[in-house]
Amino acid sequence: MAASLPILFSGVGEGARIIQENGVGWQNDPGDWKSLIHNLTLLKQSTDEELLELKRRARSVAIAKFDRGIQIADFHQKLSTQTA
Numbered sequence: 001m002a003a004s005l006p007i008l009f010s011g012v013g014e015g016a017r018i019i020q021e022n023g024v025g026w027q028n029d030p031g032d033w034k035s036l037i038h039n040l041t042l043l044k045q046s047t048d049e050e051l052l053e054l055k056r057r058a059r060s061v062a063i064a065k066f067d068r069g070i071q072i073a074d075f076h077q078k079l080s081t082q083t084a
Helices: 014-022 033-045 048-066 068-083
Strands: 007-010 025-028
Touching (some): 007 033
């Protein structure tokens, strides 16, 4: 996401949740070849405008939610709250 690229993710769990909740690409379960082929088709058929929007959203989400400095500050704040 930080590279401003849409995500094509074959996996489950938190990674899948992040892709789906933020609308930054396509996700399929591991080994689900039909869904992977479908996702590749969706990627291939995406218009330039759709791809630009995915790229913009991916970069925006990376900066807002996954910036290391923000994550460290949030983690520090949570630790400080729990130990106080």
